[in-house]
Amino acid sequence: MTTNQLIVKMVFDRWNTLLKNGDTILNAITDEQLQKEIAPNKNRGIYLLGHLIAVHDDMLPLLNLGDKEHPELFEIFVKSPDKSVEVIPSPQELRALWKNQLENLTQKLASLSVDEWFEKHTSVSAEDFIKEPHRNKLNIIITRTTHLAYHVGQLILLK
């Protein structure tokens, strides 16, 4: 195993573990619990679920793996704070999107070779990438993993 293969494995082990943790918590809470705030006057569980789906959907264009599949979610769950949009998808709808995304995203991420993970992502220019080679595709997984961990630590409070 080369060091590059090793590090891609280490990063993906963490990403997949956190996705699984999130999925386990979602399966352990009811739709009613998901509608509750994670703490008084804070975001609701359903907002965090939509937020995670929208942020993970945005990884597709960033990694040059195609367009977002649900661009409308970005507006509701990233650009707007919780409780500011009147009609949002139901717990059932979001659960189905999450489940679907788990499979599709995992499949799409697996299509990249080890070397491709060290290539630039789409929001950095070729010029900047020469000076900042850490802004590669693998770094998207690293940053999205801590983002996911941050919100998984909040979703667990609904249990």
Place this chain on the structure above:
Amino acid sequence: MTTNQLIVKMVFDRWNTLLKNGDTILNAITDEQLQKEIAPNKNRGIYLLGHLIAVHDDMLPLLNLGDKEHPELFEIFVKSPDKSVEVIPSPQELRALWKNQLENLTQKLASLSVDEWFEKHTSVSAEDFIKEPHRNKLNIIITRTTHLAYHVGQLILLK
């Protein structure tokens, strides 16, 4: 920059960012807020602060950087659940330990060379490490970073 240097930088950028986020939150909340539960019937902020210090202290022996500096905290904040130990350190004491640890740990981590980060940590045998080369010192930073993010996502709820 070699790929190994690059990946060590990527991992430490995340670790340092999360430490800084945690530190910013701690500085923004009062001792009174720190004594509160992050959500009804969940861990108190002070427990999470002690927990983070104890877990980070435990990185020293794992990375072969010396003994724990505060072994007594592991018993209180890792082995025991919140509210089960009668007398625990005060917010002031824990804040001082956190601040001190931020500096000391950063300094100690900086003493390892890039190649050393890809060597085995102390809780894996030389034999197992041949079969599982991802169980290196850098992986300790990766896993502790998501652990930190998880609890930073909870501490922010006290604000």
